[in-house]
Amino acid sequence: MLKTTQNIVLLLCLWLTAGLATQLLAGTIRVGKMRAIKSIRTGIGIAKSGDTVLVDKGLYREGNIIIDKPIHLTGMQRPVLDGQNKYEIISIKSDHVTVDGFVVKASGQSSMQDIAGIRIYNKRDVTIKNNILEDNFFGIYLQQAHNCLITGNKLRAHGKAEHLIGNGIHSWKSDSLTIKGNRIEGHRDGIYLEFTTNTQVRQNTSHGNLRYGLHFMFAHHNTYTHNTFSSNGAGVAVMYTHHVHMKNNIFKDNWGDSAYGILLKEISDSDIENNRFEANTSAIFMEGASRVRIKNNIFNANGWALKIQASCMENQIEKNNFLGNTFDVATNSSLVLNTFDSNYWDKYEGYDLDKNGIGDIPYRPVSLYSMIVERFPPAMILFRSFMVTLLDRTEKMIPGMTPEQLKDSTPAMKPVQL
Amino acid sequence: MKKMIKYIVADILQSRIMIAYTIILLVISFSVFAIEDNPAKGILSLLNIILFIVPLVSIIFSTIYIYNSSEFIELLVSQPLQRNAIWLSMFAGLSLSLSLAFLLGSGIVILVYAWSATGFIMLASGILLSNVFVAVSLLASVRIRDKARGIGAAIMLWLYFAMLFDTLVLFLLLQFSDYPIENSVVALTALNPIDLSRVLILLRIDVSAMMGYTGAIFRDFFGSTSGMLIALAMMLTWIGLPAYISTARFRSKDL
Numbered sequence: 001m002l003k004t005t006q007n008i009v010l011l012l013c014l015w016l017t018a019g020l021a022t023q024l025l026a027g028t029i030r031v032g033k034m035r036a037i038k039s040i041r042t043g044i045g046i047a048k049s050g051d052t053v054l055v056d057k058g059l060y061r062e063g064n065i066i067i068d069k070p071i072h073l074t075g076m077q078r079p080v081l082d083g084q085n086k087y088e089i090i091s092i093k094s095d096h097v098t099v100d101g102f103v104v105k106a107s108g109q110s111s112m113q114d115i116a117g118i119r120i121y122n123k124r125d126v127t128i129k130n131n132i133l134e135d136n137f138f139g140i141y142l143q144q145a146h147n148c149l150i151t152g153n154k155l156r157a158h159g160k161a162e163h164l165i166g167n168g169i170h171s172w173k174s175d176s177l178t179i180k181g182n183r184i185e186g187h188r189d190g191i192y193l194e195f196t197t198n199t200q201v202r203q204n205t206s207h208g209n210l211r212y213g214l215h216f217m218f219a220h221h222n223t224y225t226h227n228t229f230s231s232n233g234a235g236v237a238v239m240y241t242h243h244v245h246m247k248n249n250i251f252k253d254n255w256g257d258s259a260y261g262i263l264l265k266e267i268s269d270s271d272i273e274n275n276r277f278e279a280n281t282s283a284i285f286m287e288g289a290s291r292v293r294i295k296n297n298i299f300n301a302n303g304w305a306l307k308i309q310a311s312c313m314e315n316q317i318e319k320n321n322f323l324g325n326t327f328d329v330a331t332n333s334s335l336v337l338n339t340f341d342s343n344y345w346d347k348y349e350g351y352d353l354d355k356n357g358i359g360d361i362p363y364r365p366v367s368l369y370s371m372i373v374e375r376f377p378p379a380m381i382l383f384r385s386f387m388v389t390l391l392d393r394t395e396k397m398i399p400g401m402t403p404e405q406l407k408d409s410t411p412a413m414k415p416v417q418l
Numbered sequence: 419m420k421k422m423i424k425y426i427v428a429d430i431l432q433s434r435i436m437i438a439y440t441i442i443l444l445v446i447s448f449s450v451f452a453i454e455d456n457p458a459k460g461i462l463s464l465l466n467i468i469l470f471i472v473p474l475v476s477i478i479f480s481t482i483y484i485y486n487s488s489e490f491i492e493l494l495v496s497q498p499l500q501r502n503a504i505w506l507s508m509f510a511g512l513s514l515s516l517s518l519a520f521l522l523g524s525g526i527v528i529l530v531y532a533w534s535a536t537g538f539i540m541l542a543s544g545i546l547l548s549n550v551f552v553a554v555s556l557l558a559s560v561r562i563r564d565k566a567r568g569i570g571a572a573i574m575l576w577l578y579f580a581m582l583f584d585t586l587v588l589f590l591l592l593q594f595s596d597y598p599i600e601n602s603v604v605a606l607t608a609l610n611p612i613d614l615s616r617v618l619i620l621l622r623i624d625v626s627a628m629m630g631y632t633g634a635i636f637r638d639f640f641g642s643t644s645g646m647l648i649a650l651a652m653m654l655t656w657i658g659l660p661a662y663i664s665t666a667r668f669r670s671k672d673l
Binding site: 255256257259279280281301302303304324326327346375376377378379380381382383384385386387388389 | 456458459462466469470580581584585587588591592595599600603604612616620623624625626628629630636
């Protein structure tokens with residue numbers, strides 16, 4: 001008797017809170033091992049538009065769960081949806097769906113299809129939040145999705161080889177997404193956007209993915225702020241895109257010959273501002289980039305701070321701090337179509353007689369030896385030997401091999417305050 | 419033998435050149451760390467000094483010292499002493515005092531300002547380099563009787579290890595750049611103790627740049643424990659081999 005009253009009271013409380021959270025008219029359907037409705041599929045089946053399906057704690061092995069009506073699927077204390085390494089776990093085939101608070105694990109794997117933990121099919125206004133996705137092929141897959149919110153999810157996979165694992169958050173032909181506060185580990189690409197526009201990517205952490213922490217192609221007018229990309233196999237690669245805004249991000253510890261803090265390939269009309277590049281083999285590698293403004297960034301302890309290929313033009317590099325990098329700038333040609341202004345270079349050895357904070361002689365960030373290493377990488381082993389220092393000094397006096405025009409005419413004497 | 423070493427060390431430490439060397443090292447190391455607010459950059463500036471000055475002073479000082487003490491050596495030989503013991507105490511005396519000078523001059527400053535693995539490697543390479551160049555100078559001075567030629571040979575040897583060798587390696591690198599030569603480059607560096615210590619420190623300071631493709635090869639070799647042991651073994655060979663050959667020659671030398 002007492003127990004049933006207790007249960008009723010509890011149920012009432014939950015009913016009230018859930019009812020307040022959703023629309024007052026909408027119903028709530030409870031799913032759980034101890035309840036009348038034992039399976040999520042049945043729960044979704046009887047739910048009407050706008051209803052909430054509340055799922056109790058527990059392990060659910062239901063194969064592919066298809067959400068084909070606008071409902072809220074909410075997990076209490078993180079119920080586990082297990083795909084048994086066979087199925088796509090949640091398929092969203094309706095607008096206005098919310099998936100909140102689940103552990104989604106062990107989706108199927110396939111070389112033919114892109115099987116995901118949670119996948120949105122050509123829909124809009126979907127919210128996916130506070131889920132933990134473990135050991136899935138693709139994590140969250142957005143296919144032609146519009147105005148969706150992906151927030152607070154933790155994705156982790158244990159991929160061994162690139163072809164055996166999919167991307168963490170994968171978006172194809174979508175628009176106006178918000179991807180915020182997620183953490184992605186061990187996937188192929190952490191966040192991958194293709195043909196995705198007007199999207200905000202904020203406060204995510206992409207760490208230790210096999211290939212790129214962030215990867216986008218043909219994804220115009222997107223903004224990336226306050227993200228951290230660290231220790232990914234090949235850093236961050238962004239390609240064939242214009243109007244990208246990257247601000248306040250951290251790019252860290254991307255080590256390897258073809259690993260970059262950011263690889264900019266065919267990027268134009270973009271801003272890279274207030275970012276921090278720390279201990280990458282190459283902090284920024286630019287190929288075919290034009291009209292990119294690199295401003296107020298900190299480059300600290302990288303192998304190469306900037307590698308600018310001759311195919312880049314009209315890029316502005318200004319007011320950055322270059323601290324403790326092995327090489328500041330490297331290039332593969334004597335053609336210079338980019339401008340360097342008012343940066344702080346810790347290797348600058350000039351003077352400032354009029355005390356206006358700007359060095360009186362220009363700084364040439366490309367050293368002779370960086371040109372030699374660019375052409376013969378093994379020559380790196382002689383770096384910092386007396387002979388090499390001598391070569392660099394001579395070249396600084398009388399530039400012969402290094403591009404004469406590649407210089408910062410107004411180098412700052414003190415680090416730029418950011 | 420202990421007595422001889424004690425006498426030689428006392429004699430060397432009293433010399434003005436030795437005191438000046440210690441003070442110069444101290445002043446340079448101290449000012450390098452005082453100017454740079456970042457200890458990593460301080461280490462970097464110090465690196466060139468150590469790779470440059472320490473071998474130079476070690477080789478020239480020891481060569482001159484041995485030539486100057488030729489009469490003392492003759493006196494010792496006339497005593498009932500083994501020639502091996504005489505020569506080895508010369509070596510030990512020079513090594514000990516030069517290492518001590520380095521420790522006092524740079525070692526303490528490094529330990530104070532750069533208490534890290536990089537600092538320790540630097541300290542170790544400084545001491546090992548001192549010993550290597552004492553051994554090399556012994557070899558030069560036992561083979562050449564004439565003092566002027568002997569000192570000339572010492573300077574040439576230093577020039578070779580400090581500069582010419584790198585130029586040769588760079589030349590080979592550029593000549594054979596079409597071939598996969600990374601591994602041979604690693605083997606080549608082992609032939610020069612100065613390069614060996616430089617690469618060991620380089621792998622710590624410029625680790626990001628050294629992680630490039632070829633860099634990874636260097637790191638796989640020198641960065642691993644076995645690579646470090648091999649590098650140490652190479653350095654010890656650089657001390658042991660010249661010391662051994664010169665001792666053998668001294669044994670049968672007509673003084």
